[in-house]
Amino acid sequence: MLGQIQTAARNNGRSDPVTLLIQGLVAPPAQVVSNSLSYTEKFLKGVRDADMLSRQNERLTAELEGMKQYQETLDRLQGQIDALREMNDYVAPPTRKKVYANIIGQSPGQNSIIIDRGANDGIKKYQPVIAAKGLVGIIEVADANRSRVLLITSPAIKISAAIEGEPRIIGIISGATATRLSMGVFGSTDVLVGSPVVTSGISEYIPAGIRIGIVIESVDDEKFGAKRVFVLPSLVMGELSEVFVLK
Amino acid sequence: MSRIRPFLTLFFAFWLGAALQLAAAPHMTIAGAAPDILLIVALSSAVFFQPTIGAVLGFVGGLLHGGVAGADTSSLTISSTLVSYAAGYVSRLDLDVRPWYVGLVVLAGTVVSHLLLMIPAPPPETWPYLRATIVAAMYNGVLAIPLYALMRRTLRPKVN
Structure with a gap:
C-alpha cells in the first residue's frame, strides 16, 4: 500500500506524505550532523595541509618580495628610459654634438660630480652638462677618460x-x-x-x-x-x- | 518510566540513525561501500526483542531509510523487516549475547538484506555489487559492536 502511495505521488511529480514527514523530522539533526562533519573535515584538512600551506606561504612571500623588487627595478629603469628619451629629444645646435655620459661619482660638499667621459671624447673645460630636466653644470676639469662637473648649485659657478x-x-x-x-x-x-x-x-x-x-x-x-x-x-x-x- | 525508557531509547536511536544516514553515511565510505546505519540500528535493537517486535523495528528502519533516501520504500522495508524478524530469534537463544555476536548478526543480516534487494531491482553488474555488499556487511558488523554495547545499557535490563 505504501509502495502504491509512493508510486502515485511520484507519478504526480511529488514526494509521498510519509517521505515528506520523515525528511521533515530528520532534516534538523541531519543539518547539525552535516555542519559538524563539514567543520571537522575543514579542521582536519587544515591540520593535514598545515605544513604544505606553511611552505606555500613562505614561497608566496618570497615571490611577493621578488615581485616588489622587480617592480622597483622596472620603475627605476622606466624613469631612466624617460630621462634618456627627454635627453634625446633635446636638439643640439648644428655646430655642437651630444656626448652621453654616466655619473660615476658625486661630491655634494664641493657641488661637483664625476662623469665617465673626458678629453678623449672631445670634452673640454666650460662645456655645459645637461640632463633631461635641464642644465646640470659645466665641465670644470677634463681628464683623459673622466671629467669633473661643477654643478649649478655651486656658488663658484657664474x-x-x-x-x-x-x-x-x-x-x-x-x-x-x-x-x-x-x-x-x-x-x-x-x-x-x-x-x-x-x-x-x-x-x-x-x-x-x-x-x-x-x-x-x-x-x-x-x-x-x-x-x-x-x-x-x-x-x-x-x-x-x-x-x-x-x- | 521503565516502560517508556526503551521506547525513548529506540526513538532516539532511529531518529539519530536517520540523521546520520542522511548526512554522515555518504562521508563514511570505505572501498566504495557506505554503512547502512538504519539497518545497523534495526538489527542491533532487534536482538533484544521477540521476532515480531524485531520485525516492527526492521519495518521502521526500512521506512526511515526509504524516506531519507527518497528511494523505493517497499523493497527497503520488506528486506529490513525480514532480516530484523530473523535477528529477533537471537533473544530466544539461551546464551549470553556478546557485542561481537551482534556484529556477526548484523554482518549476516546486511548480506541477506542486500541479496533480497537484488530481487526487485537487479544491479547492472552483479560482482561489483556483491563485493560492495560484503564490504558494507563487514563495515556494518564492526559499527554494530559499539552500538549494541551502548543500547544494552538501556534495553537489556528491561527485557528477557
Missing part, C-alpha cells in the same frame, strides 16, 4: 641666464644652496614668481634655451639698484644618473 617673459630679463646666475640658485639682475623690472629661467646664450660654450629652473622669490637690492632673484633648480642633483655634454 652662468648667464634669462628669465623668460615680456620683457626677457638677463642676469648672472650662481648657486646659493643645494636647492636654491641666486640671480642678480639690473633695473627695477617686475619679475613674476613662477617664470621659467633658461640659459641666455651669451656665452661661448653654453647655448640659449637650456632650462635652469623657475623663479621662486624676487628681492630689491636698493643699495646697488639691482634686483636679486631666487630660482628653484629644475634638477634634483641626487637623482641624476645619465647626462650628456654638449661639445
Whole structure:
C-alpha cells in the first residue's frame, strides 16, 4: 500500500506524505550532523595541509618580495628610459654634438660630480652638462677618460641666464644652496614668481634655451639698484644618473 | 518510566540513525561501500526483542531509510523487516549475547538484506555489487559492536 502511495505521488511529480514527514523530522539533526562533519573535515584538512600551506606561504612571500623588487627595478629603469628619451629629444645646435655620459661619482660638499667621459671624447673645460630636466653644470676639469662637473648649485659657478617673459630679463646666475640658485639682475623690472629661467646664450660654450629652473622669490637690492632673484633648480642633483655634454 | 525508557531509547536511536544516514553515511565510505546505519540500528535493537517486535523495528528502519533516501520504500522495508524478524530469534537463544555476536548478526543480516534487494531491482553488474555488499556487511558488523554495547545499557535490563 505504501509502495502504491509512493508510486502515485511520484507519478504526480511529488514526494509521498510519509517521505515528506520523515525528511521533515530528520532534516534538523541531519543539518547539525552535516555542519559538524563539514567543520571537522575543514579542521582536519587544515591540520593535514598545515605544513604544505606553511611552505606555500613562505614561497608566496618570497615571490611577493621578488615581485616588489622587480617592480622597483622596472620603475627605476622606466624613469631612466624617460630621462634618456627627454635627453634625446633635446636638439643640439648644428655646430655642437651630444656626448652621453654616466655619473660615476658625486661630491655634494664641493657641488661637483664625476662623469665617465673626458678629453678623449672631445670634452673640454666650460662645456655645459645637461640632463633631461635641464642644465646640470659645466665641465670644470677634463681628464683623459673622466671629467669633473661643477654643478649649478655651486656658488663658484657664474652662468648667464634669462628669465623668460615680456620683457626677457638677463642676469648672472650662481648657486646659493643645494636647492636654491641666486640671480642678480639690473633695473627695477617686475619679475613674476613662477617664470621659467633658461640659459641666455651669451656665452661661448653654453647655448640659449637650456632650462635652469623657475623663479621662486624676487628681492630689491636698493643699495646697488639691482634686483636679486631666487630660482628653484629644475634638477634634483641626487637623482641624476645619465647626462650628456654638449661639445 | 521503565516502560517508556526503551521506547525513548529506540526513538532516539532511529531518529539519530536517520540523521546520520542522511548526512554522515555518504562521508563514511570505505572501498566504495557506505554503512547502512538504519539497518545497523534495526538489527542491533532487534536482538533484544521477540521476532515480531524485531520485525516492527526492521519495518521502521526500512521506512526511515526509504524516506531519507527518497528511494523505493517497499523493497527497503520488506528486506529490513525480514532480516530484523530473523535477528529477533537471537533473544530466544539461551546464551549470553556478546557485542561481537551482534556484529556477526548484523554482518549476516546486511548480506541477506542486500541479496533480497537484488530481487526487485537487479544491479547492472552483479560482482561489483556483491563485493560492495560484503564490504558494507563487514563495515556494518564492526559499527554494530559499539552500538549494541551502548543500547544494552538501556534495553537489556528491561527485557528477557
